[in-house]
Amino acid sequence: MLPLQQFQDFIKQHQLFAKDDKILVAVSGGKDSVLMLHLFKAIGVNVGVAHCNFNLRADEAQRDENFVKMLAVSLDLPFYITHFDTKKYAAENKISTQMAARDLRYNWFEELRIKENYDYIALAQHQNDAIETILINLTRGTGISGLHGILPKRDKLIRPLLCLTRQQINEAIDNNNLDFVEDSSNLSTNYTRNKLRLQVIPHLQEINPNLEKTFAENIARFADVEEFLAIQVKKLSAKLLNKRGDGIYIPLDELLKLQPQKLLLFELLKPFGFSESTIEDISNSLKSLSGTHFFSASHQAIINRNDLVIVAKDSNEHFNQFIHPSTKNILFGKHEVKLSFSTEIKFEIDANKAFVNADKLIFPLVLRNWQNGDKFIPLGMRHPKKVSDFFIDEKVPLHLKSSTPILINGNGDLVWIAGMRQDNRYKLTTATKKVAIFELEKY
Template identity: 45%
Template sequence: MLPTDRFLSYISQHNLFGHADRLLLGVSGGKDSVLLAHLLYASGYQFGIAHCNFCLRDEESNGDEVFTRELASQLNVPFHSIRFDTPAYASSNQISIQMAARELRYAWFEQVRQEHGYHYIAVAQHKSDATETILLNLIRGTGIAGLHGILPRRDRILRPLLFLTAEEIDAIVSNSSISYREDSSNASIKYARNKIRHEVIPKMKQLNEDLDLTFEENSRRFLQVEIFLNQEVEKLRNKFFHHTSVDTIEIDVDLLADLNPRDLLLYELLKPYQFNETTIQDLVSVWRTQSGKIFESKSHVLLLDRSTLILKKRSSAESPEIAILKDTKNFEWNGMKYTISRVTPEELRFSGDGKIAYLNADLLQFPLNLRLWNKGDYFHPLGMTGKKNISDFFIGQKLNRFGKAEIGILENGNGDILWVVGYRSDNRYRVTSDTQNIFIIETSE
């Protein structure tokens, strides 16, 4: 007898979906997903079956595909299938076969969901899977998020079978005479999850026969702790993180140093920017002594600038050099807009704004070149007769490494630097009483 009442109660309890929703059900052919298909059918829900053939077990994989196709026909529901060259994908992406299968499966499920108008994707993970997941996370190392196991809903992925244990599923399938396919790889202990399933959990159940129930109760508590922690961390992030531009955040080191518990909260604050615990420990060890040090994650860069941390998103690519022709009037470079005009001395309306450079147009050699700063660059700052290394000029302006890396250098056709954009033009190309034609270039965001 199918546990339809418990099934419907679980769906209602977690508000997973309604009878108006269409579900795309991932079915491997194993007992878990086949049981879920029968439960959905018996409960009158609208669904289609999606099957992935990962081509890992030769004829056994092909047999699974035939079986699931026949199941869809028996239940009179739509059927979708695909074949993957899983080993090739794993090799090209340098990931395990298991991870490759997971990425391929969920990406295709979402594609089918969108193309065929399904509201959600349903998968057949159960209560015992959740126990295994928590143990795996603990073994591999996890933050608190890894302790709540598998959630009934994550975005459009639903898990309506989490109310059953593996033992309960075995009994239901057997008593209901439901046909299914047995995956021979499930018996192999070369995979970490199978080793936990076949060797670790049985021994733990000798100590606690209600292990799955205990883990379910613990994971519910951990989820509540995680929700509370995330709320508190978000309050701290709003208080400590100051956005100085679209992609730049400044954080006062002294405020972080006073956090308690510091390591946990600092990790949670920086986790969205993909910094790991090792990098954060390195940061803490030097944040009073090594100003100028940079820490990197996959997505962001963190600069320790005296008593301030400056957080920036990684640049996808350096701004290229751009040629400025004699007739150029407007252009964009490195996120800034540039406007060029030419006036006579009578038309000149001088402003002391560093975002505007006034140059003797008759001394310019086109095309001009706008680029990023290079080590060894020098110019003659306006108002000075001698030259100055731009690196020294930056020090005088108290620019950090991020600031230096973004400043434009306007270069004459002969190689002379005309303008450190936004700061100072070159004295050799200044406008004097003898200047007849004036070249004006200015920036705006």
């Protein structure tokens, strides 16, 4: 008999899908996926069969494709097939063949799920696969999330066969005389997972004959610890991560109080893509001088006075932007500068607006980033001041210095530090006949 009760209980326990959901079943033709397909069919779920031919094993790959197709036909199920040039994809992306096959199949499964209106994708990993995954993670290095191995459900992926061990699957296949095909690469020790399966785990089972049961219990404990940690980190994030318009500010004194510091800092900053080694550098630099920068692929972290400031990287380089008299608006990073003219000689006290004597402007003007050596005469003052000193006096965070637009006249004079202060030389006077109005909007 098929292990239907175990299968159904596991689906219910982990709420893998609803009764009326459509499930796309990934079937390679091996024992695991074949049994899973028969289990789905036996409990009356609406399923379709998806098979990938990676063109890695010549005639054997074609044999697998033919077998899965005939299996789907015999069960009166929809069948979907795709072919990949896996080695070419691996070479182009400079990744291993295994990783290439993984990327290709997961991407195709999701595209197919959406196109054919399936609710979930069922994968045939079982308890022994979960053990192998944990051992791989421990060998390569992992956080807490790597200790729970393979989850029964993540997004649109479900793994209902995690209720069974490899031995139970073999017994079900034999007892029910189910046909399957054997992947010869499963016997090769060229792959890390196969080395663990064939050479390491048998020795562990000699030490603990109930290895699968022990790991299943440990996985449940690890998952509980991860859930507890996630709850605590969520509370900590709400307390410490102060969102402002220009970034996220985290008080340094609060970070220094964290215990255990590196673990909690890693979890707090994980959404911003910082690696474990970078998190360690940040942890060791919390007492450093302002100006220390750290980078991930998407963000940068800056020690800025009393805070650690997290800001998203601007993907666009800020090149010089030219402004002509006909320019109405111009985009600059996360800013937009608008230009209008008026013959009414008046101004407003608004840092996001500059009211400039238009007769003194030499077009085209330039909108650019601040540069070392920039000077201007702040409105209301008589003597030049370095922009860098002005930023210090105004306590401008480091990450905003480089992104603040600077308006430069055609003769090289600095006209306006956008959103902060305009130059006294370009203020309105009784002799002004035309006003150029610059207005800054931030996004």
